[in-house]
Amino acid sequence: MVAILGKLDEFRGESKFTTWAYKFALYEAAATIRKLAWQGRELPLEAEDWPQVPNPGPAPHGEVEMNDLLAAIRQEIEASLTPRQREVLVALALNEVPIDVLADRLGSTRGALYKTLHDARQKLRAALASRELTIDETEEEDR
Amino acid sequence: MNGGTPTDRLVDRLLGPAGPELSCEECFVQLDRYVELELAGKEADAAVPGMRAHLQGCSACAEDQESLRALLSERRGS
Numbered sequence: 096m097v098a099i100l101g102k103l104d105e106f107r108g109e110s111k112f113t114t115w116a117y118k119f120a121l122y123e124a125a126a127t128i129r130k131l132a133w134q135g136r137e138l139p140l141e142a143e144d145w146p147q148v149p150n151p152g153p154a155p156h157g158e159v160e161m162n163d164l165l166a167a168i169r170q171e172i173e174a175s176l177t178p179r180q181r182e183v184l185v186a187l188a189l190n191e192v193p194i195d196v197l198a199d200r201l202g203s204t205r206g207a208l209y210k211t212l213h214d215a216r217q218k219l220r221a222a223l224a225s226r227e228l229t230i231d232e233t234e235e236e237d238r
Numbered sequence: 239m240n241g242g243t244p245t246d247r248l249v250d251r252l253l254g255p256a257g258p259e260l261s262c263e264e265c266f267v268q269l270d271r272y273v274e275l276e277l278a279g280k281e282a283d284a285a286v287p288g289m290r291a292h293l294q295g296c297s298a299c300a301e302d303q304e305s306l307r308a309l310l311s312e313r314r315g316s
Contacts, residue, residue: 110270114310118270121305125298146245161245168252188251194298206262209296213261216254216295223253 098123129193138200139190140182145169164228171222180215187212250294259291265299273306277314 099119106115146165172181186192187208194205201208242250260268268286275282283290293300 110274114270114274114306117309118266118302118306121309122266122302125301125305129298146248161243161249165245165249168249172252184252188254189248191251191297194296205298209262213254213259213295216252220253220256 126195129195130199133193133196138186138192138197140186140192142169142172142185142189145189164223167223167226167228168219171219175218175222176215180211180218183208183211184215184219254295255291257291258288259295260286260288261292262296262299265289265292265296266302269299269303269306273303273310276307277310 099116102119106112172184176184183197186197187194194208197203198205198208268289272282272286272289275285293303
């Protein structure tokens with residue numbers, strides 16, 4: 096409540112006041128729950144959980160392509176990203192550490208970490224494009 | 239972007255959305271307006287460009303959006 100009162104001058108009247116106030120409460124509640132759920136747990140920051148790619152053999156065409164793409168992504172994570180980008184991408188996208196939890200442990204913020212994640216993703220997309228390996232955007236929208 | 243096999247979903251998380259997207263800060267500023275537009279059946283994605291892509295790429299902001307939407311829907315129904 097105190098946090099919301101401190102933000103009153105930011106209310107721009109583009110939604111109902113109650114909707115605006117709820118978003119602060121929900122934001123704080125969700126972040127607190129995620130942090131409690133991870134309290135005392137060691138954060139997996141290393142790439143240990145890559146799925147096993149099936150052995151070569153009969154497989155649906157799309158599955159083979161996706162496994163090739165995943166293998167290329169693994170290579171580019173090592174080759175193209177900075178250590179910080181790699182750490183953030185692996186923790187958030189591969190190991191699914193909640194972003195608020197990672198921000199707390201690294202002394203950062205959700206916004207700053209998402210910017211790092213975004214930059215890492217852009218680098219990976221560019222690296223894959225230079226290898227002529229991209230996700231079909233139509234297929235991507237369908238998923 | 240959230241369907242498909244576990245490998246599809248992993249690739250989605252690793253590569254993120256293809257198009258331009260809002261930052262987390264911009265998303266938070268626009269979230270109340272966006273959800274109200276959604277619930278009113280208006281063109282929320284056109285009114286807030288980059289929001290849909292961000293919600294596809296950021297699971298924490300997507301959770302906030304779903305929670306706010308669910309809360310407002312419930313209150314409207316009560």
